[in-house]
Amino acid sequence: xxxxxxxxxxxxxxxxxxxxxxxxxxxxxxxxxxxxxxxxxxxxxxxxxxxxxxxxxxxxxxxxxxxxxxxxxxxxxxxxxxxxxxxxxxxxxxxxxxxxxxxxxxxxxxxxxxxxxxxxxxxxxxxxxxxxxxxxxxxxxxxxxxxxxxxxxxxxxxxxxxxxxxxxxxxxxxxxxxxxxxxxxxxxxxxxxxxxxxxxxxxxxxxxxxxxxxxxxxxxxxxxxxxxxxxxxxxxxxxxxxxxxxxxxxxxxxxxxxxxxxxxxxxxxxxxxxxxxxxxxxxxxxxxxxx
Amino acid sequence: xxxxxxxxxxxxxxxxxxxxxxxxxxxxxxxxxxxxxxxxxxxxxxxxxxxxxxxxxxxxxxxxxxxxxxxxxxxxxxxxxxxxxxxxxxxxxxxxxxxxxxxxxxxxxxxxxxxxxxxxxxxxxxxxxxxxxxxxxxxxxxxxxxxxxxxxxxxxxxxxxxxxxxxxxxxxxxxxxxxxxxxxxxxxxxxxxxxxxxxxxxxxxxxxxxxxxxxxxxxxxxxxxxxxxxxxxxxxxxxxxxxxxxxxxxxxxxxxxxxxxxxxxxxxxxxxxxxxxxxxxxxxxxxxxxxxxxxxxxxxxxxxxxxxxxxxxxxxxxxxxxxxxxxxxxxxxxxxxxxxxxxxxxxxxxxxxxxxxxxxxxxxxxxxxxxxxxxxxxxxxxxxxxxxxxx
Numbered sequence: 262x263x264x265x266x267x268x269x270x271x272x273x274x275x276x277x278x279x280x281x282x283x284x285x286x287x288x289x290x291x292x293x294x295x296x297x298x299x300x301x302x303x304x305x306x307x308x309x310x311x312x313x314x315x316x317x318x319x320x321x322x323x324x325x326x327x328x329x330x331x332x333x334x335x336x337x338x339x340x341x342x343x344x345x346x347x348x349x350x351x352x353x354x355x356x357x358x359x360x361x362x363x364x365x366x367x368x369x370x371x372x373x374x375x376x377x378x379x380x381x382x383x384x385x386x387x388x389x390x391x392x393x394x395x396x397x398x399x400x401x402x403x404x405x406x407x408x409x410x411x412x413x414x415x416x417x418x419x420x421x422x423x424x425x426x427x428x429x430x431x432x433x434x435x436x437x438x439x440x441x442x443x444x445x446x447x448x449x450x451x452x453x454x455x456x457x458x459x460x461x462x463x464x465x466x467x468x469x470x471x472x473x474x475x476x477x478x479x480x481x482x483x484x485x486x487x488x489x490x491x492x493x494x495x496x497x498x499x500x501x502x503x504x505x506x507x508x509x510x511x512x513x514x515x516x517x518x519x520x521x522x523x524x525x526x527x528x529x530x531x532x533x534x535x536x537x538x539x540x541x542x543x544x545x546x547x548x549x550x551x552x
Numbered sequence: 553x554x555x556x557x558x559x560x561x562x563x564x565x566x567x568x569x570x571x572x573x574x575x576x577x578x579x580x581x582x583x584x585x586x587x588x589x590x591x592x593x594x595x596x597x598x599x600x601x602x603x604x605x606x607x608x609x610x611x612x613x614x615x616x617x618x619x620x621x622x623x624x625x626x627x628x629x630x631x632x633x634x635x636x637x638x639x640x641x642x643x644x645x646x647x648x649x650x651x652x653x654x655x656x657x658x659x660x661x662x663x664x665x666x667x668x669x670x671x672x673x674x675x676x677x678x679x680x681x682x683x684x685x686x687x688x689x690x691x692x693x694x695x696x697x698x699x700x701x702x703x704x705x706x707x708x709x710x711x712x713x714x715x716x717x718x719x720x721x722x723x724x725x726x727x728x729x730x731x732x733x734x735x736x737x738x739x740x741x742x743x744x745x746x747x748x749x750x751x752x753x754x755x756x757x758x759x760x761x762x763x764x765x766x767x768x769x770x771x772x773x774x775x776x777x778x779x780x781x782x783x784x785x786x787x788x789x790x791x792x793x794x795x796x797x798x799x800x801x802x803x804x805x806x807x808x809x810x811x812x813x814x815x816x817x818x819x820x821x822x823x824x825x826x827x828x829x830x831x832x833x834x835x836x837x838x839x840x841x842x843x844x845x846x847x848x849x850x851x852x853x854x855x856x857x858x859x860x861x862x863x864x865x866x867x868x869x870x871x872x873x874x875x876x877x878x879x880x881x882x883x884x885x886x887x888x889x890x891x892x893x894x895x896x897x898x899x900x901x902x903x904x905x906x907x908x909x910x911x912x913x914x915x916x917x918x919x920x921x922x923x924x925x926x927x928x929x930x931x932x933x934x935x936x937x938x939x940x941x942x943x
Contacts, residue, residue, distance in 0.1 A: 263783045266808070270775040378796060380827035389807055396809040471772040472828055473800055481770075516776035522738055522766055 266395040267517045268510065273401045273470065275509020276408035280463035281486035282493070282501035283415065284336075284456030290432045290496035291452045293352060297359040298339060299460055300483015301366035304476060306332040306461025307468045308370065314382055321384040321469065325407070328465045329458040336457025337450045345446070363483075370476040378475035381468040404466050411462055412502055415455065419498060424451050432496070481525075488532045494542025503543060588631040589624070589891060591616070591881065592651035594662035594672060599639025604664035608686050608874030609634060612661060614862055615878035625885050637663055641671040648672035652679040658891050659683065661877045664870065666690035669705070676704040680893035682900060684708060684881060686873040687842075689818075690742070694919035701918055704893065706900050708877045708910070709869075711920045712742050715817040715840045716749030718925045718941055719790055722838070724757035726927075726939065727813055729787035731762045735777070735801065737793040738766035746792035746817055754790075762786050767797065774801045775808060782810050794819040799828025806833040813838060821869065831933030838938065843872035843910045844926045846937035855909040869910075876908040912942060 281303050288296045306328045313324035343362050347355045389398045419425040427448045430438040439445050467482070468474050489508045493500025508528060515527045535542060593612050596605025616632045624630060633655050637644035644663050651657045652675055660676065660683040663669045669688035673696075676683040685693050685707045694705045723729050732754055737743035751761050763784040765777050778801070781789065789805070791798055791814055798820050805814065806829075814837040821841055826834060845856045845866040855875060859867040867875075883906055884899035885891070906913045911924025929938040 263779055266779045266782075267776055270773075270779060273775075274773055378824075380799070380824065383830060389809065396807065398807050400807075471800065472803060473772060473796065478772075512773075513776040517780055519765070519780065521777045522768060525768075 263517075265393050267513050269395060269397055269401060271510035271513030272506060273404060273509070274513060275489075275506035276405055277463050277467055277470070277505075278482065278486050278489045278509050279502045279505025280408055280411065280459050280466070281482055282489040282505045283412070283498065284460045285487055285490040286493070286495055286498060286501040287428075287452050287456045289490070290498075291428060291449055292344070292348065292355075294344065294355050294359065295487070296344075296456075297356070297483070298343075298362040298366060299456070300479035300486070301363050301370075302332055302336055302339070302457045302479075303460040303464045303467070303482060304474070304479035305335060305366065305370065306457075306464030307474045307478065308374075308379075308464075308476075309461065310465035310468055311379055311381060311474060314384060321403075321465075324384075325462055325465045328461040330461075332461025332464070333454035333458040336453040336460075339457075340450055340453040345449075367476055367479070374476075376476055378473050381472050381474060384469060400470060404470050407462070407466060411459060415459070415498065418455065424448070428452055485528055488528050491532060492535055492542055494544040497542065497544045500542050500544035507543075587628050589628050589885065590631045590633060590655055590657040591878075592648075592655060592657035592660040592662075593632060593634045594637055594644060594647045594651060594660050594668075595634065596639040596664050596668065597634070597636035601639045601665055604687060604870050605637075605639070605662070607868060607870035608662070608664055608877075610863060611859065611867065611871040611874035612878055614859060615875045618858075619878070619882055625882055626889070633657060637668055639665070639668070641667050644668035644671040645675065648675040648683075652676075652681050657681065658885070658893070659881055659896060661686065661874070661881065663688065666693050669693045669707075673702045673705050677702060680704060680897075682706065682881070682884075682893055682897045684877045684900075686877040687870055691745075691918075691920075704897050706880075706915065706919050707921060708873045708880060708908075708913075709842055709921070710923055710925060712745045712817075713749035714920070715925065716746040716751075716790075716792070717753045718840050718927075719746070719815050719817065720750045720753035720757060720759070722840075722927055722939075722941065723788050723790070723813075723815065724754060724759050727788060729759065729813070731760045731786050732788040732790055733763035733765070733781045733784060733786035734761060735763075735765045735767065735781060735789060735791045735793075737769055737797060739769045740793070742819065743792040743794075747790070750790050750792070767793075767801070769794070769797060771797060772800060774804050778805050778808050778810060781805075782808055787812055789814050791816045792819065795822040795825040795828070799825045802829040802837060803833045811836070815839070818842070818869070826930075826933045831930075834930040834933060837930050839928050839930075839935075841869050841926050841928055843867075843869040844928055844935065844937045846935075847926060847940065848937070849911075849940065851907060852909050872909045876910050876913070879908055880906065880913065911940065 284299050288294055309331045310324045310328040313319045313327045339362055343358055347358055385400055389396045427443045430443055431445055431448045435445060489504035490501050493504025511527060512524045515524050593609060595609050596602055616630045620629050635647040635651060637647045651660055660681055664687050666688040669685035670692055672683060682704050687709045688707055689709050689712050691711055693707055694702055696702055723732060734747050736747035763781050765781060767774060791801055798816055802814060817840045820839045856867055859871060884896050888895040888899040901915055903915050914922045916922055924940050924942045926940050927938040928935045
């Protein structure tokens with residue numbers, strides 16, 4: 262029964278990685294930029310959710326929506342201010358800018374509110390119940406369902422809407438898309454908005470599930486999500502989802518076997534192995550669809 | 553409470569070379585003239601751990617006022633000289649130099665953390681000035697890395713490994729549990745020291761350790777390891793660590809259905825733990841502290857009342873330890889009948905079951921206190937005095 266429990270632990274952790282990884286992979290797919298500030302958008306989302314709940318007394322869902330909206334806006338602002346003018350610059354220049362933006366957000370938040378951690382309030386009456394001998398809290402079920410709904414919604418946006426079609430087109434060939442009359446700038450902004458909104462949602466979910474949030478909380482999940490995105494094949498949406506879940510489950514298994522101190526190492530060993538043996542990731546090549 | 557050990561040792565030694573080059577080691581640091589006794593307080597009044605240092609400073613002021621009002625020590629009034637070491641090891645060394653060479657104090661109280669206390673050790677030794685760290689719990693404050701005792705350095709708080717012993721005895725004798733799991737912070741010497749002494753003493757008391765797991769500070773997900781611990785069915789889980797992680801561990805453990813008593817040490821002692829874990833999850837958990845404001849014992853109660861009257865709030869362990877440091881020194885000066893540093897040092901070494909606010913106090917050959925510890929239980933988010941374990 263312990264194994265069912267561990268599987269649930271792993272999937273819960275993995276779904277948070279997956280939500281963050283989606284933003285990485287979407288942005289990479291469209292402008293070939295590893296947006297290192299993405300983990301910090303996740304952190305900002307978590308704090309926005311926290312203040313919506315504690316200061317404005319909102320429930321989980323309103324806080325989630327506010328956080329997603331604010332993060333979408335925040336992502337677009339970052340793109341417009343920092344990345345847009347670098348669109349034709351070298352990729353290394355854009356990458357270094359992304360690291361700079363990441364540090365700016367982290368220490369900007371510390372400057373505004375200090376570095377002390379906050380404890381997320383309990384927004385649900387947290388009941389645990391047993392399924393096949395495993396303890397499942399109502400929180401983890403809700404978190405899982407929110408993540409799944411968001412991922413389905415994303416698939417819908419990418420495949421069934423005009424914006425999604427434009428995103429796929431720009432990802433495939435920016436120049437050709439421009440010639441076809443697609444507004445590339447707006448499409449890129451839309452990609453940042455959607456990716457950042459998912460990070461914001463992940464931030465709120467993380468806060469509810471793990472309780473403690475602080476201004477540097479985005480660093481490790483950001484890096485892990487990057488590993489997840491590479492694992493699945495960077496630029497490929499289903500790859501990010503699967504990569505996130507696989508990484509979460511692998512980390513949990515490593516801990517479950519009693520090697521908890523090796524957990525972070527496992528994530529990076531996976532990254533190294535993938536880069537050596539299959540740089541295009543699990544889903545690379547086979548599905549050429551990129552966003 | 554153990555910070556920057558190596559950095560501070562290095563700084564202490566390098567500063568000494570630079571600053572004390574001219575001061576010969578034999579200088580008499582304890583010549584206070586007139587009819588006052590000068591006592592220096594080298595404390596963290598600003599910076600990262602300012603709350604520790606300023607708590608102790610408040611209590612030290614209270615103790616000095618009391619002693620002076622009652623006629624001082626052998627008719628001499630105490631003159632307290634407070635210096636802010638800015639929570640920084642190099643500043644702590646500078647402050648100690650100022651206190652010993654400019655102010656020529658009889659003794660130094662401070663610093664609050666182990667790292668800043670270690671930074672003064674060399675100066676205390678060179679100038680033969682007794683120094684009492686109220687809350688430096690690392691072994692290195694009184695025993696150098698080469699195993700030699702720092703002759704002029706003492707402490708009021710019990711050392712870290714002692715808390716592991718207290719926890720083991722409490723689990724085996726009071727809670728009467730047979731099996732225990734240990735879940736320790738692998739990145740902290742403090743936690744590892746506690747875990748090692750707990751395991752040794754719990755097994756010596758006839759208990760069985762069924763699981764030994766580690767985490768690393770800054771982790772947020774403990775569920776997989778906790779699930780593993782749950783699988784080994786312990787009657788009791790010992791979690792030495794600091795409140796930021798422990799709060800999450802306690803919450804996640806209860807969610808996974810680990811309902812057995814959980815226990816930790818003074819690293820848990822922060823109001824934040826209640827926010828992180830939630831009041832419900834914290835029920836049936838115990839911590840060790842030097843002091844509880846609810847201690848019904850006469851001396852502790854008297855201190856709590858006086859403190860509350862002066863400062864309008866209940867005292868915490870840092871207050872109690874700061875206060876006790878002054879009385880420990882007073883007792884030693886009275887018995888030494890002298891202000892000579894070496895005589896005072898010998899008197900402190902001879903302290904035998906001195907009754908202080910935090911319990912009975914004696915010193916062992918490593919200048920570690922042998923003293924009482926207080927066990928506190930969390931009940932609906934409140935710290936409730938459970939019992940006092942005498943040495």
